[in-house]
Amino acid sequence: xxxxxxxxxxxxxxxxxxxKFRKDVHKxxxxxxxxxxxVLNDENEILMNLRSSTKEIYPNLWTPCNGGxxxxxxxxxxxxxxxxxxxxxxxxxxxxxxxxxxYKLEIKEKKFHFINREFxxxxxxxxxxxxQEIKFEKKEFSKLKFVNIKKxxxxxxxxxxxxxxxxxxKYFLDIIDLIEKIFVKHQN
Numbered sequence: 539x540x541x542x543x544x545x546x547x548x549x550x551x552x553x554x555x556x557x558k559f560r561k562d563v564h565k566x567x568x569x570x571x572x573x574x575x576x577v578l579n580d581e582n583e584i585l586m587n588l589r590s591s592t593k594e595i596y597p598n599l600w601t602p603c604n605g606g607x608x609x610x611x612x613x614x615x616x617x618x619x620x621x622x623x624x625x626x627x628x629x630x631x632x633x634x635x636x637x638x639x640x641y642k643l644e645i646k647e648k649k650f651h652f653i654n655r656e657f658x659x660x661x662x663x664x665x666x667x668x669x670q671e672i673k674f675e676k677k678e679f680s681k682l683k684f685v686n687i688k689k690x691x692x693x694x695x696x697x698x699x700x701x702x703x704x705x706x707x708k709y710f711l712d713i714i715d716l717i718e719k720i721f722v723k724h725q726n
Contacts, residue, residue, distance in 0.1 A: 545571040545608035545617075551640065551657045557610050567646075567653030573618035574605035575635070575661045576713060577626075583684035584714075585669065586701065590680050595650050601704040602690055603713070604678070605658075618659055627673035628663065635661040638716055643709055660713060662720075687714060 546556040547569045556568075563570050577585035584602045591597050606621035608614070615632055622630050638660040645654040665672075669682045685693070685701075692698035694710050703710070 542607070543610035544568075545610055545612055547571060547657060549655075551642075553611065555611070560607060564652040564654055567655055569655045569657065571608040571614070571617070571659070572605055572656045573608065573614075573621050573659045573661065574603040575618075575622050575663050576603050576638075576717065577628075577663045577665055578717070579668075579684055580664070580666055581684070581686070583686050584690055584717075585665075585672070586683045586685050586690070587674075587679040588681040588683075589704070590677055592677060595647070595652065596704045598680075598702075599704045600683075600693075600701045602685070602710060603660075614659060618661060622661070622663065625675045625678050628665065628667075630663055635663055636720075637661055638713065638720075641709060641712070643706070645706065658709075662717060687718060690714065 542560055543557040544560055544563050546554045546558055546563065548554055549569055558568060579585070586600050586602055587604050588600050589596055589598060604625055606624070608617040618635065619630060619632065622628070622635070641658045641660055643654070643656045643658055647654065669684050672682055674682060689698060691711070691714060693701050693703055694707050
């Protein structure tokens with residue numbers, strides 16, 4: 539929501555008691571906290587989301603993760619659950635989310651006139667639902683599709699052009715590598 543105050547931090551992720559609206563944070567390039575979720579099924583496929591045509595940033599592009607901003611001084615776990623459950627009908631609880639860590643991301647996007655500096659709390663959520671069974675917030679996404687990890691890597695690297703992705707290649711590949719390492723561990 540553009541009129542919410544975001545959780546502003548310094549470049550080391552230390553909280554600052556500064557209140558700023560989302561649009562101002564992205565205009566000024568302030569560091570802030572977000573949560574993002576990667577949904578995996580039991581076939582090791584990642585849920586891709588086609589961003590709604592009404593999104594300000596990257597409309598009609600596919601992304602393998604979803605999430606949102608922490609509100610001013612909001613608790614990390616509560617913010618993460620709030621964001622996830624606002625977008626999907628999974629009814630996730632703290633025990634259902636597997637934390638992967640915090641990723642520092644900086645994007646300067648001239649086309650959309652914004653500077654995005656985030657500390658992203660990255661989570662994985664495991665589901666046995668099929669994509670057609672998943673209810674989602676229509677103002678956020680227009681379509682969902684599970685994609686295997688190999689295909690997703692090819693999409694990100696530009697070897698497969700069947701889906702146009704949000705242009706954050708390094709972040710996507712770093713998280714996929716981490717997910718693959720975790721799966722290898724869990725399968726032994």
